[in-house]
Amino acid sequence: MAQYKSKHGYEGLLIVIEGTDGSGKSTQISRLKRWIEDQSYGVMVSEWKTSMFIADAINDAKERNLLNATTFSLLYAADFADRLENIILPALKAGFVVILDRYVYTAYARDKVRGHDIEWLKNLYDYAPEPDMVFYLDVPVEILLKRIIGTTGLDYWESGRDIGLSRDFYKSFQIYQGKCLEEYHKMIDEYGFISLDGTLNEKDIHKKIVNEVKKLLDV
Amino acid sequence: MKYKSRLNEPHNLPGTLVCVEGIDGSGKSTQLVILRDWLKSLKQDVIFTEWNSSDLISQTTKLAKKKNLLSPRTFSLLHAVDFADRLEQIIIPALKAGFIVLADRYVYTAFSRDVARGVDRDWVRKVYGFAVKPDLTLYFRVSEEVSLERICSNRSPKFYEAGMDLKISNDPYESYKIFQKRVNDEYKKMIDEYGLIEVDANESIHKKQLYFREKVKEVLAQKGITL
Numbered sequence: 297m298a299q300y301k302s303k304h305g306y307e308g309l310l311i312v313i314e315g316t317d318g319s320g321k322s323t324q325i326s327r328l329k330r331w332i333e334d335q336s337y338g339v340m341v342s343e344w345k346t347s348m349f350i351a352d353a354i355n356d357a358k359e360r361n362l363l364n365a366t367t368f369s370l371l372y373a374a375d376f377a378d379r380l381e382n383i384i385l386p387a388l389k390a391g392f393v394v395i396l397d398r399y400v401y402t403a404y405a406r407d408k409v410r411g412h413d414i415e416w417l418k419n420l421y422d423y424a425p426e427p428d429m430v431f432y433l434d435v436p437v438e439i440l441l442k443r444i445i446g447t448t449g450l451d452y453w454e455s456g457r458d459i460g461l462s463r464d465f466y467k468s469f470q471i472y473q474g475k476c477l478e479e480y481h482k483m484i485d486e487y488g489f490i491s492l493d494g495t496l497n498e499k500d501i502h503k504k505i506v507n508e509v510k511k512l513l514d515v
Numbered sequence: 516m517k518y519k520s521r522l523n524e525p526h527n528l529p530g531t532l533v534c535v536e537g538i539d540g541s542g543k544s545t546q547l548v549i550l551r552d553w554l555k556s557l558k559q560d561v562i563f564t565e566w567n568s569s570d571l572i573s574q575t576t577k578l579a580k581k582k583n584l585l586s587p588r589t590f591s592l593l594h595a596v597d598f599a600d601r602l603e604q605i606i607i608p609a610l611k612a613g614f615i616v617l618a619d620r621y622v623y624t625a626f627s628r629d630v631a632r633g634v635d636r637d638w639v640r641k642v643y644g645f646a647v648k649p650d651l652t653l654y655f656r657v658s659e660e661v662s663l664e665r666i667c668s669n670r671s672p673k674f675y676e677a678g679m680d681l682k683i684s685n686d687p688y689e690s691y692k693i694f695q696k697r698v699n700d701e702y703k704k705m706i707d708e709y710g711l712i713e714v715d716a717n718e719s720i721h722k723k724q725l726y727f728r729e730k731v732k733e734v735l736a737q738k739g740i741t742l
């Protein structure tokens with residue numbers, strides 16, 4: 297008998313945390329991971345764009361500024377396919393709670409902003425299992441900007457500079473991330489995201505996430 | 516809402532896209548090279564592009580193949596990356612500039628090989644939905660036995676061309692024949708689906724070339740170009 301009631305039919309559970317860069321995903325994921333481990337479950341975390349070969353190819357291509365909107369989408373899809381088959385599915389089959397930092401929704405948001413047809417995108421990812429729970433950390437652009445500038449600085453791609461929105465770096469980030477947020481917001485209802493106010497303090501967000509995850513686990 | 520594939524509609528660009536398809540050893544590359552030289556001798560603007568040759572990703576694909584680490588779906592997507600890169604960088608600009616673009620293998624290679632590897636037929640077609648429809652595609656049909664003789668007269672079949680990743684047979688020669696037959700079967704289905712023109716690869720090089728030139732002339736004539 298399965299340990300949990302999952303949506304995808306595998307032994308394990310699939311929990312996704314979505315949000316743009318600077319929305320606080322990583323912090324919440326490490327907290328959630330520790331909490332689930334404390335309840336004596338096996339946990340595994342996998343991040344977007346971390347497959348062995350393809351992530352390097354993506355980074356290299358980004359650095360050399362070689363990507364167009366289509367190769368961008370397809371490379372990320374290849375990275376995802378590789379991680380799904382080699383990391384995520386084996387863990388789900390073995391009964392792990394798999395926490396994913398970003399999922400197909402990230403691709404939908406970014407690639408739609410880059411002008412792709414949503415039906416084409418959905419086909420690219422149509423074999424992806426349905427997550428048991430998706431948390432979306434909602435943070436307005438102005439706060440994202442402050443967080444990003446204060447930490448990593450404005451990245452070329454995260455600012456959507458490749459699509460020529462504005463020659464001003466700051467402005468480009470604002471427009472690009474604003475468009476991504478719009479896409480995320482549209483998906484809240486469609487995919488049943490649990491949307492959380494990402495501007496709250498991290499402890500409060502953690503509590504809210506744990507309260508939801510408890511419903512999936514027998515604790 | 517249904518996704519509209521560009522592959523089923525004429526491209527309306529000034530240039531002309533001519534593709535050759537078929538399994539290894541079908542003589543398609545030889546035919547394309549002879550055709551290119553002929554077109555050049557007639558002062559036509561011609562460019563040539565080959566499958567899996569973009570410098571964006573071909574190194575990654577090669578490395579991954581060497582290590583036999585990727586699933587058929589991941590490979591399919593990586594080949595799509597390579598194709599998308601060449602399409603945007605080479606093929607479409609050349610078509611806009613009125614060139615005759617000669618492609619040694621096109622999306623039909625993905626549709627036949629990937630499906631032979633177990634990738635969903637409809638899925639892979641949608642993945643390549645951004646591709647431009649060729650003006651002319653010749654499918655050089657050769658049996659898997661003849662292909663094996665030609666390719667492996669002085670070497671054994673390579674891991675992927677023999678489909679050894681599918682673990683059909685431990686014997687590379689046997690595996691090659693089974694796998695390439697599957698690829699040929701997929702090509703056959705595309706003759707009607709995409710209007711590929713079938714050519715018997717057992718004919719002489721000269722006879723095939725004459726036929727190829729006839730077909731190219733027809734296509735160019737439709738665009739008002741007489742050779």
